[in-house]
Amino acid sequence: MTRVAILGGGPGGYESALVAAQLGADVTLVERDGPGGACVLTDCVPSKTLIATSTRMAVLSESVSLGVRFSGGSDGEVGGPEVDLPLVNKRVKELAWAQSADIESRVADEGVRIIRGAGRLVDPQIVAVGDERIHADVVLIATGATPRVLPGAEPDGERILNWRQLYDLPELPEDLIVVGSGVTGAEFAGAYLALGSRVTLVSSRDHVLPNEDEDAARVLEEVFQRRGMNLLARSRAAGVKRTADGVEVTLTDGRTVTGSHCLMTVGMEPNTRGMGLEEAGVRLDERGFVQVDKVSRTSAPHVYAAGDCTGILMLASVAAMQGRIAMWHALGEAVQPLKLGWVAANIFTDPEVATVGVSQAQIDSGEVPARIVKLPLSTNPRAKMQGFLDGFVKIFCRPATGIVLGGVIVAPRASELILGLSIAVQQHLTVDQVAHTFAVYPSVSGSITEAARRLMQESAY
Ligand SMILES: Cc1cc2nc3c(=O)[nH]c(=O)nc-3n(C[C@H](O)[C@H](O)[C@H](O)COP(=O)(O)OP(=O)(O)OC[C@H]3O[C@@H](n4cnc5c(N)ncnc54)[C@H](O)[C@@H]3O)c2cc1C
Numbered sequence: 001m002t003r004v005a006i007l008g009g010g011p012g013g014y015e016s017a018l019v020a021a022q023l024g025a026d027v028t029l030v031e032r033d034g035p036g037g038a039c040v041l042t043d044c045v046p047s048k049t050l051i052a053t054s055t056r057m058a059v060l061s062e063s064v065s066l067g068v069r070f071s072g073g074s075d076g077e078v079g080g081p082e083v084d085l086p087l088v089n090k091r092v093k094e095l096a097w098a099q100s101a102d103i104e105s106r107v108a109d110e111g112v113r114i115i116r117g118a119g120r121l122v123d124p125q126i127v128a129v130g131d132e133r134i135h136a137d138v139v140l141i142a143t144g145a146t147p148r149v150l151p152g153a154e155p156d157g158e159r160i161l162n163w164r165q166l167y168d169l170p171e172l173p174e175d176l177i178v179v180g181s182g183v184t185g186a187e188f189a190g191a192y193l194a195l196g197s198r199v200t201l202v203s204s205r206d207h208v209l210p211n212e213d214e215d216a217a218r219v220l221e222e223v224f225q226r227r228g229m230n231l232l233a234r235s236r237a238a239g240v241k242r243t244a245d246g247v248e249v250t251l252t253d254g255r256t257v258t259g260s261h262c263l264m265t266v267g268m269e270p271n272t273r274g275m276g277l278e279e280a281g282v283r284l285d286e287r288g289f290v291q292v293d294k295v296s297r298t299s300a301p302h303v304y305a306a307g308d309c310t311g312i313l314m315l316a317s318v319a320a321m322q323g324r325i326a327m328w329h330a331l332g333e334a335v336q337p338l339k340l341g342w343v344a345a346n347i348f349t350d351p352e353v354a355t356v357g358v359s360q361a362q363i364d365s366g367e368v369p370a371r372i373v374k375l376p377l378s379t380n381p382r383a384k385m386q387g388f389l390d391g392f393v394k395i396f397c398r399p400a401t402g403i404v405l406g407g408v409i410v411a412p413r414a415s416e417l418i419l420g421l422s423i424a425v426q427q428h429l430t431v432d433q434v435a436h437t438f439a440v441y442p443s444v445s446g447s448i449t450e451a452a453r454r455l456m457q458e459s460a461y
Contacts, residue, residue, distance in 0.1 A: 001026045002331060005127045005136035007119045007275070010037020011316040012142030012307025014107055016323030020138075021110035023331045028134050029112050030119035030127060036100040038144050038308075039316045042164040045099055047187060049092045050166075051348050054191035055412075057081055058350050061194070066387050083195045089167045121276040124300045128276075138302050138330040141277065141290055142323055145268035145308035152239030153179070153264055159247050160240050160262050163188060173197045173261035177249050179237045180265035181208040183347050186220065188263055189229060190349045199229045200257055202249060204236040209347065213360055213408045215374065215392065216353040220410075223351070223390050232257065240264070270309045287311070294337030296326035304330060313340055341406075344422040346415035351391045354418035357406020357425040358396055370396040370405050373454045375447050377411055382442035388412050393447040395421065395431070397455050402430040404452075411444050420448050431455040 002025045006013045009031030020027045034041050060081040064070075072079035108114060117129040127134040147162040149155070157165045163184060174197065178189040181203030193199040201208065201224070208224070208231065209217040225231060236252040246260040270288045278284060281300035283291045289311035296304045304326035307319030321338060328335040347353040362368045377383040377391040391410035397403060404424040409417050424434050434452035439445045 002138060003134075003136045004028070004138045004140065004327070004330070005119075005134045006030065006140045006142060007121075007127065008032075008037060008142035008144055008271075008307070008309070009035045009103075009107075009114070010039045010142060010144050010307060010319060012144070012309075012319035012323040013037065013140065014103055015320035016140050016142065016306060016327045017107050017112045018110055019324045019327040020331065021107075021112050023327065023333065025138075025327075025331060027110075027112045028115060028127075028136070029107065030115045030117060030129050030134070032116075032118045034097070034100045035104040035107060035114065036096075037142075038164075039319070040099045040103065041096050044316050045096050046092045046167055047163065047184075047191075048348055049095050050088065051187065051191050053083065053088050053091075054194040055350050057083060057196070058194040062387065083172060085169060085172045085195070088195075089169065092167050120274070121280040121282070121303075124280045124282075124303050136302075138304065138327075140296075140323065140326055141272075141275075141282070141298070141303065141305040141309055142307045142319065143271040143275070143309045145270050145311075145314070147264070148267040148269045150179075150237065150239075150264060150266050153237060153249075153262075155264060156242065159242055159260070160264065162264055166263065169261075173259075175246065175259040175261070176200070177202060177247065177257055177259040177262045178265060179240070179249065179262060180267070181205065182211065182265065182267070183209065185263075185265035187348050188265065190220075190224065193224070193227055193229050194350065198259075200232060200259060201229060202232045202235050202237055202251070202257065204234070206233055209353070212347065212353060213355060213394075215360070215394065216347075216355075216408055216410045219351070219390055219392070220349055220353065237266075268308060268314060270311060272309050285311070292322070294325075295329040295335055296322045296338070297329070302330075312338070313343060313345075315343065315345060318343060342422070342426050344418050346418065348415070351388065351411050352409075352414035354409045354414035355406070356418055356422045357404070359406065360394070360396070360408070363396060368396075368405065369399055371399050371455055371458060372396050373451045373458070375451050375454070377444070377447070380442075380444055380447045382444050382446065383411070385442065386412075393444075393451050395434075395448070395451045395455060397431045402432055402455060403428050404431060404434060407448075407451075409448075413444075417445055417448070420445060 070079040247262040283299035290305040306322035344356040374394040378389040395407040407421040431452040
């Protein structure tokens with residue numbers, strides 16, 4: 001029986017444990033904090049649970065235009081929804097630990113042995129946890145990553161925070177400064193704005209979401225500003241310090257911004273140091289990420305790696321797929337190498353931004369020849385009825401054949417809508433095939449088939 005040892009119990013680790021156990025291996029999973037990993041306990045699951053509340057708040061706040069009236073306001077003012085942050089945080093933490101417990105029993109049911117503790121390699125085929133030694137034929141490193149700390153802006157857990165400390169806040173920040181306008185910064189800035197905080201988003205670049213679809217970033221910026229967010233572009237934070245009653249962020253050009261709290265979202269660092277990896281022959285890049293190939297092999301024989309510690313594409317779905325591929329490969333199953341071009345991703349802002357396949361930047365640079373159609377949500381009947389007018393559906397296809405290459409959807413619940421395009425990309429469907437597919441009337445997904453029809457018409461000329 002092949003012995004498999006896995007370091008880290010996030011999606012990269014526990015999904016591989018399930019695959020390896022189902023393939024008949026003897027599997028040991030070593031996890032420091034709790035099954036499910038940072039994904040379930042501090043990052044993805046908690047943030048999406050918080051966002052479930054903030055999205056509900058945004059819907060309620062904007063429902064006045066649909067004829068909903070709130071009563072119960074004081075001094076002649078109309079009442080509105082209010083958030084009970086301790087209750088929200090309690091729900092977030094309980095849900096995360098319940099999810100972790102579900103994963104633990106699922107993994108244990110498959111016969112995986114779980115060891116609580118921090119593991120390290122003493123040899124490419126020996127894992128140590130305290131005094132215990134686990135001898136393995138195959139080792140998988142899936143130890144994830146940790147929030148990066150900007151020197152001079154060290155979190156104190158009270159006023160200067162990383163996102164893992166947010167769920168201990170006793171009350172809603174009155175005046176939140178979010179440093180960093182990537183996916184994590186944009187999601188939390190939008191969420192706390194909807195929950196009722198005043199929010200300033202400090203971005204070192206020209207726009208929010210600098211690495212995402214430009215049209216999508218523009219829509220979000222407009223929505224954020226319309227809802228009252230203070231956006232500071234081309235503003236790089238140099239340091240953050242506590243004041244008597246809050247925080248002061250100093251920018252590199254000398255300006256200062258004051259608020260009640262500051263949330264730092266300036267990236268992640270891999271959990272790979274001090275674990276004996278390099279000594280065992282596992283090559284790290286200059287930032288400390290484990291170098292892997294498309295079947296998750298590292299430079300050390302029998303040692304694989306998956307997930308955020310590889311820095312490939314920091315998503316739970318990618319971590320899980322890298323881990324499964326590693327186990328299929330190690331245990332002699334047929335395996336398809338990781339294809340990043342097929343990854344569907346979503347930014348959980350309001351509206352959401354979902355993408356799959358090639359990007360418009362690749363098309364604009366000439367790297368990928370493609371035709372593009374973009375339909376604004378304001379032309380979609382269902383969106384009009386629901387009062388959601390910010391967003392669009394955009395599809396890219398090959399010029400001659402009409403094969404769908406990718407797309408972007410900016411809409412409420414875009415994460416649920418992208419599947420249709422994802423299937424089209426992975427199965428090499430043409431815009432004709434998508435156009436001939438029934439969509440419900442009225443529905444936002446009707447804009448996907450409508451966009452495909454427009455691309456079909458274009459190819460007829
Ligand atoms: C705020 C936020 C929101 C996110 N939202 C989403 C989302 O909506 N969708 C999505 O797809 N992705 C999301 N992500 C990304 C996602 O959380 C990560 O890509 C995912 O957690 C990576 O999984 P992993 O298994 O590599 O690592 P992790 O989930 O980080 O798990 C690694 C585990 O290994 C443990 N560990 C570390 N060192 C050791 C050791 N020496 N021995 C034993 N155990 C060890 C750690 O304690 C941790 O529990 C989000 C990330 C953040 C920061």
